[in-house]
Amino acid sequence: MTPPPCRFCRKPLTHTFVDLGCQPLANSYLTPAQLAAGTEQAYPLHARVCDNCFLVQVDDAVPAEAIFDEGYAYFSSYSPSWVEHARRYAVAMTERFGLGPDSLVVEVASNDGYLLQHFLAADIPVLGIEPTANTAEAARARGVRTEVMFFNEQTGRELAARGQRADLMAANNVLAHVPDIGAFVAGFPHVLKAEGVLTFEFPHLLNLIEKVQFDTIYHEHFSYLSLVAVEQVLAANGLRPFDVELLPTHGGSLRLFCVHVGSGHEETEALQALRAREAAAGLDRIETYGGFTPRVEAVRDSFRGFLDSARAQGQRIAAYGAAAKGNTFLNYCGASADDIVAAFDANPAKQGRFLPGSHVPILGPEAVAELRPDYVLILPWNLKDEIMGQLAFIGDWGGRFVTASPQTQVLS
Numbered sequence: 001m002t003p004p005p006c007r008f009c010r011k012p013l014t015h016t017f018v019d020l021g022c023q024p025l026a027n028s029y030l031t032p033a034q035l036a037a038g039t040e041q042a043y044p045l046h047a048r049v050c051d052n053c054f055l056v057q058v059d060d061a062v063p064a065e066a067i068f069d070e071g072y073a074y075f076s077s078y079s080p081s082w083v084e085h086a087r088r089y090a091v092a093m094t095e096r097f098g099l100g101p102d103s104l105v106v107e108v109a110s111n112d113g114y115l116l117q118h119f120l121a122a123d124i125p126v127l128g129i130e131p132t133a134n135t136a137e138a139a140r141a142r143g144v145r146t147e148v149m150f151f152n153e154q155t156g157r158e159l160a161a162r163g164q165r166a167d168l169m170a171a172n173n174v175l176a177h178v179p180d181i182g183a184f185v186a187g188f189p190h191v192l193k194a195e196g197v198l199t200f201e202f203p204h205l206l207n208l209i210e211k212v213q214f215d216t217i218y219h220e221h222f223s224y225l226s227l228v229a230v231e232q233v234l235a236a237n238g239l240r241p242f243d244v245e246l247l248p249t250h251g252g253s254l255r256l257f258c259v260h261v262g263s264g265h266e267e268t269e270a271l272q273a274l275r276a277r278e279a280a281a282g283l284d285r286i287e288t289y290g291g292f293t294p295r296v297e298a299v300r301d302s303f304r305g306f307l308d309s310a311r312a313q314g315q316r317i318a319a320y321g322a323a324a325k326g327n328t329f330l331n332y333c334g335a336s337a338d339d340i341v342a343a344f345d346a347n348p349a350k351q352g353r354f355l356p357g358s359h360v361p362i363l364g365p366e367a368v369a370e371l372r373p374d375y376v377l378i379l380p381w382n383l384k385d386e387i388m389g390q391l392a393f394i395g396d397w398g399g400r401f402v403t404a405s406p407q408t409q410v411l412s
Helices: 032-037 080-097 116-121 133-141 153-161 181-185 205-210 227-235 269-281 292-312 324-332 367-371 381-390 392-397
Strands: 015-023 043-049 056-058 105-108 126-130 146-148 166-172 192-203 239-247 253-260 317-320 375-378 400-403 409-411
Touching: 015 292, 015 324, 080 116, 080 166, 080 192, 080 381, 105 116, 116 126, 126 133, 133 146, 181 227, 192 205, 205 269, 227 239, 227 253, 227 269, 239 269, 292 324, 317 367, 367 392, 375 381, 381 392, 381 400, 392 400
Parallel strands: 105 126, 105 166, 126 146, 166 192, 317 375, 375 400
Antiparallel strands: 015 043, 043 056, 192 253, 239 253, 400 409
16 A cells, blocks of 8 residues: 655655544534434544654545534633633733734634634734634624635735735644645745744644653644644745744643744744754654554553443443543543443533544533542543532542543542
């Protein structure tokens, strides 16, 4: 079988990073009718690494339209900590770059307006670019001007031709979500003003490797990003990074500050330190990426052992957070509704549906007190502290929290 080409540099992908088998789409929550029909689709979830540009990526198994459709159920505003993260970003960027009523802030993949609403509240003009109609509608209801489109070089040119030129562009947790990362980044130079600043936020590949965060791999995440790979994509499109911040979000992310190659922004020591850290970790050497699979298998085996032990003792396990990463995890571990009685989630768009693959029913958070599970498995481990605070009352009946990465732990 001919190896697929790298989605950036087009070289053949001959190295496996990890193969997670066939899985359904991680954000395709099933209605009762869909569950009864038994027509759920599963696709190969095979991550490879390019030995030329070191971009880690999953195979093109699913068309983007099948992922980001009318039923796309992720609304950013359902996580209070994420909305607060966005608010702090807005305050920091406004102060650092002197934004005001004559500026324009453009966010690509603006979702339901969770971020741009904070600039709007400070009387800074905004424009959201969002491919999913239902989340765009939610943003417009907040007063956030939003256009429904996929962002790429063509749409970047169209926006610029209409005079939409940005002082600040934000693209949070979207760089990994685009099938053609080069064509996507090619849109930014057209919309970004000559001295404008573009920020990308994305989970850092180094954390994925070091902390065995394989559950962040799913079809909707086409790429898994390091500075070494992203710098090459930027350079190919006349852009360069000049600063970076390390963030705790999504298990450890980078906020990369980028500008036109000819911009006056000077490179910071923080960026140089990150380059050195990635080099020391060997992210520019193909042999570094071997050996990840056995570590993933060890996490799976640890969790299966916990499930089997709990069931043998007649204890009930529920999950909190119907998150995409949780679906990758449960399906790779072969967990089902026989193992986990329910998944609780605050998003009404998910309640009454079933997790893809495992078919665990999704209930509202109020059902925690009704079901009184012995264990609550926290699937979005990046929100562990927030969730444990909200559900501290499970201790009233002796309930305990569980996390499963990088190994299964029962938390008091």
